[in-house]
Amino acid sequence: MNNIRAKGGLPIIPEREFSWEAPPTLPKSFDIRERYPEAVVPVRHQEQCGACWAFATTTAASIRFNIKGHSYGVLSPQDLVSCDKYDGGCNGGGFYTPHVYMHETGATTDQCMSYKSFDQRVPLCPVKCDKGSAIVRHKYEEIAKYTVNDVMEGLMKDGPMYFAFTVYEDFLYHYGSGIYKHRYGRAVNGHAVTLMGWGEENGEKYWLLQNSWGPEWGENGFFRMRRGTNECGCEQYGFISGLVE
Numbered sequence: 001m002n003n004i005r006a007k008g009g010l011p012i013i014p015e016r017e018f019s020w021e022a023p024p025t026l027p028k029s030f031d032i033r034e035r036y037p038e039a040v041v042p043v044r045h046q047e048q049c050g051a052c053w054a055f056a057t058t059t060a061a062s063i064r065f066n067i068k069g070h071s072y073g074v075l076s077p078q079d080l081v082s083c084d085k086y087d088g089g090c091n092g093g094g095f096y097t098p099h100v101y102m103h104e105t106g107a108t109t110d111q112c113m114s115y116k117s118f119d120q121r122v123p124l125c126p127v128k129c130d131k132g133s134a135i136v137r138h139k140y141e142e143i144a145k146y147t148v149n150d151v152m153e154g155l156m157k158d159g160p161m162y163f164a165f166t167v168y169e170d171f172l173y174h175y176g177s178g179i180y181k182h183r184y185g186r187a188v189n190g191h192a193v194t195l196m197g198w199g200e201e202n203g204e205k206y207w208l209l210q211n212s213w214g215p216e217w218g219e220n221g222f223f224r225m226r227r228g229t230n231e232c233g234c235e236q237y238g239f240i241s242g243l244v245e
Contacts, residue, residue, distance in 0.1 A: 010052070010190030012166050020235060022198075026152050028199065028200050029197070030152070031199070039066035041059060042215070044212055044214075045213060046118075047117075047118035047119070048090075049089075049120050049122075050091055051093075052093075053093030054087075054093060054098065056162050056164075056192035056193050058075040059160065060160040060162055060195075060241050061075050061138075061241070064159040074111075075108070076107055076108050076112065076114070079107045080098055080107060082117075082125045082126070084101040084105075086098070090120045096145075096240060099140065099241070102139065103143050106140070107138060108135050108138070112133070113126065113129060140244065141242070142242065144242055145240045152198060155198075158243065159244075160195055160241065161194070162240045165190070165232040166189075166190055166191075167191045168184075168185045168186065169185025170184050171232075172189075175218060177219050177223075179224045180224065180231070181225075181231055193210060193223075194210040196222070198227055199224070201224075206225060206227050209223055211223060
C-alpha cells in the first residue's frame with residue numbers, strides 16, 4: 001500500500017489489472033449474520049472522526065470472539081483511537097497496524113470505554129474504565145492474513161475480517177443500495193469496513209460488507225461491492241484479522 005493518505009482515512013489504494021474466480025467448491029452465498037446470528041454486533045457510526053480502521057477492526061474482532069464463545073460484548077473502537085500509537089486516531093489508520101495492537105495489547109469493551117471521538121476529539125488513553133473499574137483487554141492469539149484465494153474459506157471458518165478499498169465520489173455521495181461498482185468521480189479517500197460474506201444477484205457477484213456510517217446508511221448499514229474484479233483496489237492486498245482461541 002502506498003503512502004498517500006487523505007485526511008481522515010486509510011491510504012488510497014492504487015489499482016492494477018486483476019482477474020479472479022472463487023473456488024467452485026464453496027457455496028454461492030454466505031452471510032455471517034445468518035450463520036452466526038447470536039454473534040453479530042450492531043452497525044455503529046464513526047461520525048466526524050476518521051476512525052473507520054478502528055471500527056472495522058473491533059467489529060470483526062467482536063464477532064470472532066463471540067463465535068468462539070467469549071461473551072465480551074462489543075469491543076471498543078475508542079480504545080484503538082486513543083491508545084493505539086501505531087495509528088493516527090481520527091486521522092486514519094493502517095491495514096496491518098491495528099491488528100498488531102490487537103495482538104500485542106488487545107481491546108477493551110464499549111461498556112468500559114465508550115466512543116467519544118464523534119466530534120474528532122481524541123481523549124488521552126485512559127488508565128481506568130469510564131466508571132472507574134480496571135481496564136481488561138482481549139487479545140488476538142495471532143494475526144491472520146488471507147489472500148483472495150483463501151478469504152472465503154477463512155470467512156466461513158474464522159469469521160469476519162478487515163476489508164480496505166478506495167472511496168470514490170460516486171460511492172461517498174450517491175450509494176444507497178445495490179451492488180456497488182465505481183462509475184464516475186475522483187478518488188476521495190481510503191476506507192476500511194468489515195467483510196461479512198459474499199453472494200450473487202442476477203449474475204453479478206458481490207462482497208457483503210458492514211460499514212461504520214450508521215444503520216440508516218446504505219442497506220441498513222451494510223453494502224455490497226462487486227466481487228472478483230478488484231473493485232476500488234479491494235482484492236489486491238488481501239484481507240486481515242486475527243485468530244481467537
